[in-house]
Amino acid sequence: MYVYNDFDEKFVRERTAQFRGQVARRIDGSLTEDEFKPLRLMNGLYLQLHAYMLRVAIPYGTLSSTQMDQLAYLAETYDKGYGHFTTRQNIQYNWPKLADVPDMLDALADVGMHAIQTSGNTIRNVTADHFAGAAADEIEDPRPVAELLRQWSTDHPEFQFLPRKFKIAITGSPNDRAVTRAHDIGLRMVRNDAGEPGFEVIVGGGLGRTPMVGKVLRDFLPKADLLPYVEAIVSVYNLLGRRDNKYKARIKITVHENGLDKIRELVDAKFEQIKAGFAGFDQQLLAQIEQHFAAPAFKQASTAGFEAAKAANPAFRSWSDTNLTAHKADGYAIVSVSIKKQGATPGDATADQMRVLAQLARDYGHDELRISHEQNVILPHVHKSDLPAVYAALREADLATANIGLISDIIACPGMDYCALATARSIPVAQEIATRFDELKLEHEIGPLKIKISGCINACGHHHVGHIGILGLDRAGVENYQITLGGDGTEDAVVGERAGPGFAYDEIVPAIERIVLAYLELRASDEETFLQAYRRVGMAPFKAALYPAQEDKANAA
Template structure:
């Protein structure tokens, strides 16, 4: 894993000292809130409905044990004892006092962390596949490239004030677990006919009020050309992107209004100039970065104990069937720790739970944790012989919910419980849906199903790419929930189809229940997923289930 060098350390410490002075001037009244706002946003500090919120960067979702423990310390000392893990693979603290924020940032810097560029019209936290370096289907670990992009984009003099915020995601696997097609730039590792590694480059994706999937701008880009090509894209966007209307300022609108061919021509012309000027220093930096991402010392021991325990314990077996994923090394598994216990707030973890996860990573997981964009925590490298002990510790900490990828593994934004932009609540709806299906005991029968909930049109809950997407809106002062179906954030990405009129808060859970039970009636067999059934039969039968009309249900 990457560790700060001397430059990183000096840069972050200087930013903390600078911000400490700005906070002091805000508190003594030397700075107004309007003057302070751009300064705090440059350091990840938002003013939400009830308090300030600090968003801490977790680059490409990777955490060391000492970093997770430090997050627990911050939650306990300066917040209300918990943190909220987000779809950007970051963590948010919802209740810090302004005067304490510089001390929090100093504490983060002690373990190589910061909150720089977690807000503002700049390149935000670069996200990556949360199974990176562990997945059995991986071409190569994408995190060294993500780290290179982080170093290049941090405090970049040309790209600190883009037309709008900018998000990059990267995956090293053909199975896309990084939602690359919903990003401003998506990078998918591929190999050319000669077997050489490179990238399929996608541009112009994004959700929000105008959801669009990214388009391929280069089907193969050699790895050595990556930085100049990304700089060419950002340079073209910085000049062509609209600044007259923030709702039309994202690169997806720039690509749409200019056309992909015209935008690509501009990018290629810039790239040709930049490439001739590029010294290749980035490849030397990349080699230094790659040296820090060496695989752990994997063990080669029998897995008989795991197999016997799995066969003899039905509760453990249910957890193993949902929360474990194939590892590229024989005898190992990837462990997904659910932060979605039925009835709890999706993505929240207490300080105690953070310490438990850190302890497990230290003892059984080669000292590494990941944050997924699905608001769960990953132990990427656990030997199967250790899984019974890991599971027992997770149970004690209320972290052994066996629901990864199921109905109650819901992505939800903070909604109107916290966010100043939200127009409806997300968290209570997610809690109620999870509890309803827990009571019905049908989650495992239903199988893979992704529900995503956003509390406003900004789509922080990624509802557009949910198999069932729920968007909370304000209709004449009343919360109303609109449903989309058929969304997908993987390599077969799709934007969900709006089904019709929304539902009041008291009816949305029942509507979701009808949808899911209706799906069970019309699927071909137990192996056909919700998304596969929707794609096979189309929206009409599902509309019938959703709105309680029977005439369309027989069409399947």
Template structure:
């Protein structure tokens, strides 16, 4: 965990005071809505269908147990008892009253969290691998660099009014768990000889015009990270379109000017600032590194006897098989907590569940929790010997669904049940799909599968990169859903392809099941995953069967 210094704490306190004053002046009529709206957005406050929504930033998805308890408290005291974890490692509260927001924000600021830069045309929360600092795959902990970016981008005077919002993601592992190729900037930490640096990917994004990001630099020395990011942002800020909100993201600029020209402009800008104040030396990294408090891991052996014994229980073994990952420290493991129980809204957690997970983190996981972009939680450091007891207690909280990475581990946006932009509902469809695919043995047989649902073309459910992507469209005030196949959001990102006309709300679950059955019938063996089968077979067999019964 990164520990904020006095500057950070003072800054958060002042922002709460400012916002309290702004809310008071708005409620008294001293500020009108036009004046107030940008102020609330800068603090992560949106107006949605039913109420104000507060989006709280969870820097690079890392939470301490006391912070998760503060989120639970806000859910309980100021909302309706739950929160919704998002694909950008944040959390949203859907029922906050404007008049109570300053008090909620003060509670959060007391533990170092806030909604600043979770909205507006600024640099948003830098996201990273929820397994950072724990996975043996990574070459370094990417959170160090995410924190460097947080400090640089917070209240950056030049980048507070960009053409459009701007999102950065970092990974340092060979498996991309941060979807870096569909971000405005994706950073992949890798080594060249003894040196550590970044592959820099620019112009990825989903929404109504999806693009896979383009690499503009294979290897950026880490000391140049901020000067190079600043150069990219300057090129975007000065050349990105401001005449059309739908063409204002950097992906459109990169597409319109071409990767080579964009890269040339960045280099030109970079040459002017590279040796300046943004150059990072080891002392700067050390100063930030020193504020990260890492667990004092116990010296333990892998595969303890208690775990081997527990694995004889098939229910525990099933959960273990898809929820537990390898850890870099012997005797430890990474645990993903599914927030996708059958029939429940994906990504939601109740206040009681948040408190429960915080307690479990303190008891079994050195007090640390992560939020994954798949809308699940992660306990990054769990002693293997504690896994059976952890599983039992998660089960008691309703959080031991053995479906991580499987078909019912669905990513879904809030959709028309909450969002003022949505055309169709996402959550009820996700619930119906989890009910259709509720049998643990069946979903284990189907194997690795990602379904992503977006309730409108803005693609907050990342449907373009779902193995099965579902996009809600409205036709004559009725809900219809387009289906795409073959997308994936890892380092080999591909956008899914549309299989045909949109299907009605009544039909869509059956259509998905027929696609899945087609895969089960045509796969070469259970080892051939759904996405591999789609790539081998093409869309035609799935298309035929999907529409056969219509």
């Protein structure tokens, strides 16, 4: 993984020292909150409902054990003993004191981390497939390119005051685990007819109040052209994007209002104008970066112990079935650690749990961890012979929940418990849904099912692309929850369809139960997933289950 060079170290230290002075002036009253706001946002500091919140970047979701240990230190020293992993592969601290934030940033810099550009109208933390560098279906590890994009975008003088925030996601696999089609720019690695790797470039995706699936701007872009082409896209957006209305300022609206053909024409022209200026330096830098992402020295060992443990221990077998993914190296597996125990807050990890994960990475995982956009933690490289020991350690730390991809593996934003923008609670809804289906003992029978919950129209919980999406709104001072069905965040991305009128807080869990029970009745076989069943039968039978009074009235008529 990437390690800071002298330039990185100097840049981050200077930025932290600058912000320390700004914080001091805010505390002594030299700066008003309005004057301080743009300065703190440039350094990832928000003002939430109850306190400041610091959002720390985890570029493309990759961490070392030392970095995870430092995140644990920050949680117990400056917060309430936990951190919250987000859908942007960041970690948020919800309770820091303003005076402590510069010390937190210095502590992050000690381990090659920062909070720069985790907020503001700039290019945000570049996200990536959380299985990058490990997945069996991967064409190439996309993280070197993600690091190139991070270095290019950090403090880029032209792109610090874009019309609106700008998000880039990248995957090296044909199976999209990075939700690329819901980003301002999505990059999917593909091969051309000659077998050469390059990128499908997607532009204009986004969720929020106007959800749109991104459109393909280039079917195949050679890797060598990627950086100048991305710069051309952002440059065109910076000039065309609206600044008169922040709700219409994202690039998805720019693409919609101008048309994809015009955007392509402008981007191609800009690309031709600027690409010579890169003079291959970006490729030289990429070659240097790639050296940091060499595959670890995978070991050779028997997997017989793993197979024996599965045969002897049903709990271990269940966990293996749900929480392991195929690895590109023989004898290895990718371990997804659920931070979603039934009844827990999705994405919250205690300092003690972070330390356990860091130690497992040191002992068994080639010193690598990943944070997924689904708010879980990944050990990307674990030999199968070590899995029984990993599982035992996870059980002791209360981290061995066998529910990855199941109904309790819910994405949820912080909602009205923390966020100043939220109009409804998200966390309690997620907790109650997970608890209810654990009580019913139906989770494994239901199979793969992605529920995503947002506490406001900004859609930080990705509800639009949930198989079942839940959006919390305020209706005359009362929480009201809309349900969408059929959303998908993969390479076949689609925005879910709204089912009908919303539900009160005390009605939303029974409503979800009715949907799921209807699915179990409707599915053609035990192997047919919820999404497959929905695509086969459509909305009507689910709507009938959701609104039985309306169905009874229609039948009576």
